[in-house]
Amino acid sequence: MSTPKGRLLAWLETRLNLTEIFSFLSNFGLAYGDIDTRKPLREAVDEAFRKPLPSYAQWPQVLGLLTFGLFLFQALTGVLLAFYYQPAPATAYDSVLTIVQEATLGWYIHQMHYWGSNILIALLLLRMVRLFLHEVYRAPRELVWVLGGLLVLLSVYAGISGSLLPWDQQAYWSTIRSLEVLAELPFFGWLADFLVGGLEVQGLTLTRFYILHVVLLPLSMFVLFYLHFAAVRRVGLSRSQEAAQLRPLYPDHLVDLATLLFLIFGVILTLAVLAPAAVQPEADPFSSPAGIHPPWYLLPAFGLIEVLPAGVGGGLISAGLLVFLALPFLDRTPGRRPLALVLLALVLAALVWLGYTGYTLRG
Amino acid sequence: MKTIAALLSLALLAAGAGAQNYCKSCHSEQEVEFRQSVHREELGCVSCHGGDASTAELPQAHGKGFRGRITRAQIPAFCAECHADREQMRPYGLPTDQYALYQTSGHGRKFAQGDAKVAICTDCHHSHRVLGRDDPQSPIHRQNVAATCGHCHADPARMAPYGLSPGVVADYEAGVHAQARRQGSAAHLPSCADCHGSHGTAPPGVGDVSKVCMHCHRQTREFFRQSPHFKTLAAQGHGECAACHDNHRIAKPGPQLWASACATCHGAGSEALRTAAQIQELLGQAQADIDRARATIETARQVPLGVEDYQQRLATASTYLMEAGPLSHTLDVAAIEELTRKSRSVAQELETEIGEKMEVFAGRKLVVGLVWLYLLITVLALQYFKRGSR
Amino acid sequence: MEAQTPADSPQGRRRFFKGLLAGLAGLWGTGLLASLALYVKAPRRPGGSLDNAVVVGLLDELPPGQGQMITGAHRPFWLLRSRQGELVALPAVCTHRRCILQWDGGSQLLCPCHQGVFDLNGNVLAGPPPRALDKLAVTVKGGRVYVYP
Numbered sequence: 001m002s003t004p005k006g007r008l009l010a011w012l013e014t015r016l017n018l019t020e021i022f023s024f025l026s027n028f029g030l031a032y033g034d035i036d037t038r039k040p041l042r043e044a045v046d047e048a049f050r051k052p053l054p055s056y057a058q059w060p061q062v063l064g065l066l067t068f069g070l071f072l073f074q075a076l077t078g079v080l081l082a083f084y085y086q087p088a089p090a091t092a093y094d095s096v097l098t099i100v101q102e103a104t105l106g107w108y109i110h111q112m113h114y115w116g117s118n119i120l121i122a123l124l125l126l127r128m129v130r131l132f133l134h135e136v137y138r139a140p141r142e143l144v145w146v147l148g149g150l151l152v153l154l155s156v157y158a159g160i161s162g163s164l165l166p167w168d169q170q171a172y173w174s175t176i177r178s179l180e181v182l183a184e185l186p187f188f189g190w191l192a193d194f195l196v197g198g199l200e201v202q203g204l205t206l207t208r209f210y211i212l213h214v215v216l217l218p219l220s221m222f223v224l225f226y227l228h229f230a231a232v233r234r235v236g237l238s239r240s241q242e243a244a245q246l247r248p249l250y251p252d253h254l255v256d257l258a259t260l261l262f263l264i265f266g267v268i269l270t271l272a273v274l275a276p277a278a279v280q281p282e283a284d285p286f287s288s289p290a291g292i293h294p295p296w297y298l299l300p301a302f303g304l305i306e307v308l309p310a311g312v313g314g315g316l317i318s319a320g321l322l323v324f325l326a327l328p329f330l331d332r333t334p335g336r337r338p339l340a341l342v343l344l345a346l347v348l349a350a351l352v353w354l355g356y357t358g359y360t361l362r363g
Numbered sequence: 364m365k366t367i368a369a370l371l372s373l374a375l376l377a378a379g380a381g382a383q384n385y386c387k388s389c390h391s392e393q394e395v396e397f398r399q400s401v402h403r404e405e406l407g408c409v410s411c412h413g414g415d416a417s418t419a420e421l422p423q424a425h426g427k428g429f430r431g432r433i434t435r436a437q438i439p440a441f442c443a444e445c446h447a448d449r450e451q452m453r454p455y456g457l458p459t460d461q462y463a464l465y466q467t468s469g470h471g472r473k474f475a476q477g478d479a480k481v482a483i484c485t486d487c488h489h490s491h492r493v494l495g496r497d498d499p500q501s502p503i504h505r506q507n508v509a510a511t512c513g514h515c516h517a518d519p520a521r522m523a524p525y526g527l528s529p530g531v532v533a534d535y536e537a538g539v540h541a542q543a544r545r546q547g548s549a550a551h552l553p554s555c556a557d558c559h560g561s562h563g564t565a566p567p568g569v570g571d572v573s574k575v576c577m578h579c580h581r582q583t584r585e586f587f588r589q590s591p592h593f594k595t596l597a598a599q600g601h602g603e604c605a606a607c608h609d610n611h612r613i614a615k616p617g618p619q620l621w622a623s624a625c626a627t628c629h630g631a632g633s634e635a636l637r638t639a640a641q642i643q644e645l646l647g648q649a650q651a652d653i654d655r656a657r658a659t660i661e662t663a664r665q666v667p668l669g670v671e672d673y674q675q676r677l678a679t680a681s682t683y684l685m686e687a688g689p690l691s692h693t694l695d696v697a698a699i700e701e702l703t704r705k706s707r708s709v710a711q712e713l714e715t716e717i718g719e720k721m722e723v724f725a726g727r728k729l730v731v732g733l734v735w736l737y738l739l740i741t742v743l744a745l746q747y748f749k750r751g752s753r
Numbered sequence: 754m755e756a757q758t759p760a761d762s763p764q765g766r767r768r769f770f771k772g773l774l775a776g777l778a779g780l781w782g783t784g785l786l787a788s789l790a791l792y793v794k795a796p797r798r799p800g801g802s803l804d805n806a807v808v809v810g811l812l813d814e815l816p817p818g819q820g821q822m823i824t825g826a827h828r829p830f831w832l833l834r835s836r837q838g839e840l841v842a843l844p845a846v847c848t849h850r851r852c853i854l855q856w857d858g859g860s861q862l863l864c865p866c867h868q869g870v871f872d873l874n875g876n877v878l879a880g881p882p883p884r885a886l887d888k889l890a891v892t893v894k895g896g897r898v899y900v901y902p
Binding site: 097100101251252255256258259262263265266269270273274278279 | 664665666667668669727728730731734735738741742745746748749
């Protein structure tokens with residue numbers, strides 16, 4: 001205790017509840033056991049490190065862990081991109097070119113941010129499918145589902161707003177398609193119109209999309225993650241594990257966490273280099289390129305509104321979203337899994353078919 | 364005599380304009396056409412046809428000075444009564460040589476021999492619905508000239524008695540001038556009248572059409588005059604430009620023309636054909652180099668590299684090659700080679716520079732490989748650490 | 754000798770891996786920090802949105818031996834062309850009390866307020882100015898003169 005570190009800790013302990021600050025980490029899935037904030041820091045950390053805990057790094061819980069890790073990765077790369085990006089139509093494209101052509105490693109950061117967003121949304125969708133399959137929305141886990149669903153919606157909107165920012169032909173025109181989809185939704189359309197300053201893509205759209213993408217959506221997602229973790233901590237993991245499988249936080253879980261983060265970084269870097277997003281010419285509001293479609297996660301919705309008459313498609317999508325979010329309150333009876341599986345298969349097949357239709361109807 | 368005719372015309376003019384027009388009660392179709400005509404302000408029905416427009420009742424309507432239908436044989440001289448008179452045409456700024464030119468033309472000469480089937484004024488300008496040259500619906504508007512001439516000149520039945528080919532219009536439409544104009548580029552590209560003349564349409568045998576090409580392709584003809592072909596073709600009575608480029612079906616010239624056109628006169632294995640092959644080789648290689656450089660620039664743009672400078676330099680290379688086209692008419696291989704050499708060196712320089720820059724980006728895959736290597740070592744170390752501490 | 758932990762005991766292995774991991778982590782950390790630092794340092798190359806170049810005009814409009822004061826940028830500067838055709842751009846603001854400098858048509862910039870004198874490299878030749886002038890970057894692209902103020 002007479003080491004310099006010990007003396008510093010003691011000095012701080014009398015002025016701050018360090019254990020309380022440490023327990024903040026547990027709210028984000030790091031030291032996720034219960035932490036007694038009345039104990040001094042060293043003791044609390046030791047206890048947290050040694051307590052046997054179930055692993056989040058195994059299938060299928062790893063999906064959740066990966067999505068949060070990816071969110072943090074996106075936040076980091078996003079902040080780095082924001083060091084150069086200028087959110088005005090006149091200079092946005094040039095600033096992106098500066099990032100990818102001149103800033104050291106800028107090309108990598110830009111591509112990894114792009115791939116990270118696609119993988120994040122894909123993982124979120126996978127996670128919702130697996131939560132549905134394993135009925136992880138039954139009482140008392142309704143909020144886990146609802147918060148997760150809201151996170152999917154917010155990350156889709158983050159994807160839409162982010163994909164406008166490069167202000168190239170693909171960005172500009174695919175955002176117009178996306179806004180077409182949003183405009184069809186009865187309430188969300190009005191909300192989008194109100195928030196974004198109209199459903200025409202102009203300078204104000206870019207400014208608002210930027211602030212949404214960089215501040216409002218990340219903050220909202222952060223809050224939702226916090227609540228989501230809080231819900232999981234309160235009700236516990238749905239698949240309980242044998243006592244023999246429980247492992248201490250240090251080193252087992254921390255090592256697994258580090259391994260996962262390294263691997264996901266490697267995967268994103270590989271995708272970025274092998275399949276980079278192509279550089280497009282600058283946005284030209286007076287020239288529509290052929291074959292433009294909204295981002296892949298909006299293709300089913302796009303296909304639906306193209307196939308059905310006006311208004312009907314939008315109503316269906318809104319109804320579908322509400323059912324999706326309110327599922328725990330609609331399906332209260334355990335069992336009837338065969339029916340649920342059939343429904344899931346139908347919904348997935350419909351989404352794939354609609355997505356394909358939306359893709360071929362592009363342009 | 365001319366003065367009397369002029370006064371008569373003026374009288375008819377006055378008679379026609381401003382008066383109540385009852386002709387249309389029987390001749391409504393012609394009246395509708397005439398309403399669109401450029402003559403509608405100054406002339407009326409009676410100006411040309413005589414009669415009395417103030418009544419619809421026969422025989423007064425067809426009364427004083429009625430000429431009735433003006434026959435085909437009468438038309439050219441009739442139109443010339445006004446249109447060859449300088450005093451009358453002065454307010455409109457119109458030339459007055461049309462009739463004189465017509466009389467020297469192929470059409471006019473046949474007409475003077477009594478053939479009324481050849482083109483006369485109304486065949487191209489229409490009788491009642493005379494539209495100005497700038498009106499897109501006019502048969503003499505630039506875009507419509509080929510169709511107007513084609514009325515007769517694309518009709519085998521009409522052309523057979525004169526021994527003229529009816530395929531000329533189709534040939535022209537397949538040629539590069541017609542194609543470029545259809546694609547919306549310059550309106551200055553020639554139609555039939557630009558080369559053959561409009562009123563004084565002399566058949567190409569009289570005065571070679573090739574002399575007309577140099578109205579636009581002046582530099583090319585200067586080069587051609589420096590070549591041995593100039594004297595030889597003239598001596599043999601062949602057309603200059605049309606000998607290789609054809610007169611109507613003018614194809615886009617390129618290296619391939621050197622392969623096909625020369626063999627029409629020169630024998631296989633001759634020195635001329637060897638020269639042609641040389642020139643073809645030079646032009647073809649330069650074109651290939653430029654195409655390759657263009658593709659490389661596009662690939663570089665995707666990487667992304669800034670390519671504006673390169674695009675400008677490629678434009679320089681293209682310009683050199685474009686200059687080589689007219690110059691090649693001199694058959695001076697050394698001069699052509701100089702231009703193509705410059706063009707190729709710029710294009711090749713571009714490719715080398717871009718290639719060097721691109722090599723930096725090929726290193727990306729290597730970077731990923733190294734990162735994975737380091738990553739796997741770290742992950743393995745982590746896992747061993749985890750296991751080792753149990 | 755016995756007090757030392759043998760190298761192939763569990764504790765010894767653990768210490769080895771701990772050391773190895775510390776080394777690897779150190780390399781990852783250094784790599785990350787170095788990458789961030791290199792990325793954040795803004796490139797000073799012309800072109801792109803970081804480029805606040807002022808397009809002064811065509812090179813041919815400034816004959817050798819002549820000079821112009823350009824006032825369009827956020828601070829005025831002198832653009833001078835030597836008799837040999839070389840361009841130099843210097844701020845027109847004195848480093849003493851921020852008066853606007855005048856060009857004598859030759860090789861000196863003069864300050865009318867306290868008679869400071871600068872040469873065409875920005876060095877102070879006479880008078881109270883405490884610091885030299887920083888030359889501004891000039892490039893010519895496609896016949897146009899770009900200055901980075």
